[in-house]
Amino acid sequence: MTIRIAMVAGEASGDLLASHLIRAIRQHLPDAQFFGIGGPKMQAEGFDVRWPCELLAVHGYVDALKRYRELSGIRRSLLAQIRKERPAAFIGVDAPDFNLWLEGKTKEAGIPAIHFVSPSIWAWRGGRIKRIARSVSRMLCLFPFESELYERAGVPVSYVGHPLADVFPLCPDRAAARALLGLGHDRRVVAMLPGSRQSEVRNLADTYIATACRMLERDPALVFLVPLATRETRAIFEEALHRKQATELPIRMLFGHAVEAMTAADAVLVASGTASLEAALLKRPMVITYRIGDWQYRLMKRMAYLPWVGLPNILCNESLVPELLQDEATPDRLAAALEDWLGDADRCAALEFRFTELHLALRQDTAQKAAEAILPYLGGGAA
Template sequence: MNSSKRFALVAGETSGDLLAGLLLGGVKQRWPDLQSFGIGGPQMAAQGFEAWWPSEKLAVRGYVEVLRHYREIVGIREQLRRRLLAAERPDVFVGVDAPDFNLDLEASLKGAGVRTVHFVCPSVWAWRADRVEKIRRSADHVLCIFPFEPDLLARHDIAATYVGHPLANVIPLAPDRTAARATLGLRDENTVVAILPGSRASEVQYLAQRFFRAATLLLRERPHLRFVVPALPSLRARIEAEARMAGLGEALQVLDGQSHTALTACDVTLIASGTATLEAALFKRPMVVAYNMNWLSWQIMRRKQLQPWVGLPNILCGEFVVPELLQDQATPEALARAVTEWLDAPAKIHTLQQRFTSLHHALRRDTAQLATDAIEQVLES
């Protein structure tokens, strides 16, 4: 078997970079001389990936926010398309999530004879059913991270494989809270709240102040609380400024990344809706899910919503197992109250942890091997 393959990948944000990095690790075992290039981040770079643009360039959420960066993003996509169809033509293109960017690019590449794979099924079951036809035009194969998705896609003649969720293999079934707390300089007897306001600048803009004001209210009632806030390097200064404005002082610790350590160490997390909520579920942590965005973006998204839930733990469990406070509901007072309700309900937390353990088992598969097998079939078809 030829061990030299050329893979182009695009991962548009922190979660996509993590998934793509895990995928590349498996792919390199199958094709040791793999060349990989495109748009990505540090997890992909650690696997030898050549980033022509950093993944942060695509880390924009919300219709209005995307419009502000539209010309730059479209320009990057067109430059990438031309490069991939010229001297850098790959054996396969793998679009990792970022469907608004990747599906159009995949359609163009597929039309020119490049094999295309989309990793992470777009949430057609939650937000945009109209996207199904675009997926069919764009992707030769879809790698699904949730077990119900391949059957859904098969109804629309889209080839797909359930590969499990890579995070379910990275995150241990029984996280070591004591070790995580020692790493962060916290004691076992501390009550710890992890605050995760998101990995995008727009999320921090709309959520950080609300989360920190909620933390201030909690601290008034429970002076011994401790707060930990993972922060990407590019967002740390902004998060620290918001924390200072809230006056949390030594009760709050801003971390360099370390989101998994924070989730392992905490008793409960106040968290932005997104992939991080699934991570919190896999760490078996109770959470309060929140989101807030530009008003117009929210109105557009709300009209496209197909299910009553937004948070991934609720979607996967099929019910509100954790509270969701969205847009105008996400007031500091409501957020603080929801966190308090978890801290005062150990029996409810135990039940939730059992539910999340079952979910963890369902999502555990050899993702890298299953994904690599599927990609190999695409290359041979």
């Protein structure tokens, strides 16, 4: 009997994670079939894409409200297909606002519901864990401290590690990254990552450029690398360079190559998010920053539980790297924090040791561990 599995992955990161999971499950069940919402990487693994995952890419509360009717219709249509086709299990990959409702409904229908990538209940909106407990048959967590939270709430849980820790080498090759980017081994390099979304780049571009200007006043030999994900974000940053009359500065914009830029850098200025975890896995000293609308920042700060927003600090439970957010993210402060890293080799070495420990803790062969946690639910077990 062919085992069929329904899945929903949101955005490109979910598509990549789900494609690895499909491949790992097929090592145990070669004839397994998968359908639902996914992207090109899942499709390359034989996934039946009923709707493309880009449809779930919602940016902020306003966009979510505008698209509520559309997304709700897609979700109900997929639920009807799941009820009709009766897959062995449903796997929601990230996208909790979309998936938790679906997971609850499929679980009610007697179909096991697994959620892959825990929502950040440890950071804010912790009350969601009650809804999660009702909705899922098992939670698959990327971070080790998350398991205890779910165990206390009576939610079946498996810690599977973080997929980036499997991909990134324990000892990044800085010389190779510099050679690829045409940088001399003796140049001091700062990587600046303003984010992947247009709104993030708009909020941070002027500040990043002004920070580079402050640092160049004290060290004119510095080189700055700015990886940008799309033509649109590159255009926004270029516009800021012209506006600030900074087109002659040694600031090199790159199409992608964020990992190479961070690997090559002596210090990294990074917008809070997954890129800060990437910087940690690359063992780079960093300064974390972020800017959003004032009312949104006040709201999120009021709802937050932890003293940090950056994953490196959260995962190490310590203020290892500076976080300069919102009004504190001034060019003078950011420049000074970066210069502190550039001038303290012992502190950088200590940070590299801590980040190597973190890397080893997160390196768990995530896709294989996730597949092993899911397999018991594919034999007709209870939801």
